[in-house]
Amino acid sequence: MLGFNVNKREVVFRGKLTAVSPLRVGAGQGHKITDLIDLSCIKVTIGDRLIPYIPxxxxxxxxxxxxxxxxxxxxxxxxxxxxxxxxxxxxxxxxxxxxxxxxxxxxxxxxxxxxxxxxxxxxxxxxxxxxxxxxxxxxxxxxxxVKDCYGIDGSYSFGTRRGVAIDRRTGAVAKRALYTVEFLN
Structure with missing residues (x-):
């Protein structure tokens, strides 16, 4: 891989992201059949809390x-x-x-x-x-x-929304169509 061994300048930006509408950065499908949420937000454990983050x-x-x-x-x-x-x-x-x-x-x-x-x-x-x-x-x-962005200040909440999957071919409701999506407020 072509690298860059000479660093002529470094610019560092620090900031705070604020979601102005519900946000979902997904972790894929639920892992267990008992999971209540089909499409959950990606989270990491810090201390004893699950914190949402954006990779x-x-x-x-x-x-x-x-x-x-x-x-x-x-x-x-x-x-x-x-x-x-x-x-x-x-x-x-x-x-x-x-x-x-x-x-x-x-x-x-x-x-x-x-x-x-x-x-x-x-x-x-x-x-x-x-x-x-x-x-x-x-x-x-x-x-x-770019480093990961963590929701560390606690000024967020999780919400869920239910949806119904539509079969693209038929335009009708798909089999096992009901799903739950988790999002961040």
């Missing part, structure tokens, strides 16, 4: 998505910026991943490591979009680290 990877995904939108808007205004769509075949990782792996292998085998690294970094700089260079891609380490 840093989820927050980073939201940041990346917002940054991609800003980058694409700037490109529309004539700047030479770009942001790929990570899940399409035209993404940086799919277009350049094989070449990147070959260059990384070259670094490992090279007699002149600095020259090989220079070629590798030049390739990434010239080919990968700004979003991938900042937030990372397959084989490229991110410049952004």
């Amino acid at each position: 840093g990877s989820s927050l980073k995904g939201v940041l990346r998505s917002a940054a991609e939108g800003i980058i694409r808007t700037a490109r529309l205004k004539g700047n030479n910026l770009n942001a790929c769509y990570p899940y399409l075949d035209s993404s940086c990782a799919k277009r350049y991943g094989n070449k990147l792996m070959r260059l990384q292998e070259e670094v490992k085998r090279s007699e002149d490591v600095e020259e090989a690294i220079s070629r590798l970094l030049d390739f990434v700089e010239k080919n990968y979009c700004l979003a991938c260079r900042i937030f990372g891609a397959t084989g490229i380490m991110s410049h952004v680290a």
